[in-house]
Amino acid sequence: MAGCSPRFSLPLRCLPFETQNLAVSNLRLAAQKGDSPVKTNGTVKWFNDAKGFGFITTEGGEDVFVHFSAIQGNGFRSLSEGAHVQFDVVQGPKGLQAANVTLS
Incomplete structure (x- = not known):
């Protein structure tokens, strides 16, 4: 990491990035282990109504695939960018x- 000295402790300016990577790693590990689902929040990156899928960006910065069948609700299920x-x-x-x- 540019600007970060791994000697004894991380400079404060590096902590948010490291914390973010830890959150993404924990999310990925929990999902891969098949434990109970991990509830999280995110923002719709994009969603294609015609194809019925898109991506959500988690608060930790990870992109997660979303299919229209995963959207809770009745009728035509879609997500708006930025939701x-x-x-x-x-x-x-x-x-x-x-x-x-x-929607949250």
Whole structure:
């Protein structure tokens, strides 16, 4: 890491990045282990109505795949770019995936 000395302790300016990476790692590990789903918050990065999928960015900066079938509600299920959502993170066939998505 540029500007960070790993000697004895991290400078304060490096802590948020390290904390962010730890949160993402914990999220990924919990989902991969198959434990109970990890409830988290995020923001819709993009969602394609025609194809029925998109991505949500977690508060930790991780992008998570979302399929329209994971959106809670009746009728046509879609997400608007920039919408704040709450969801469970589960391990999908190709990586982290959102489940039980609701607007927050």
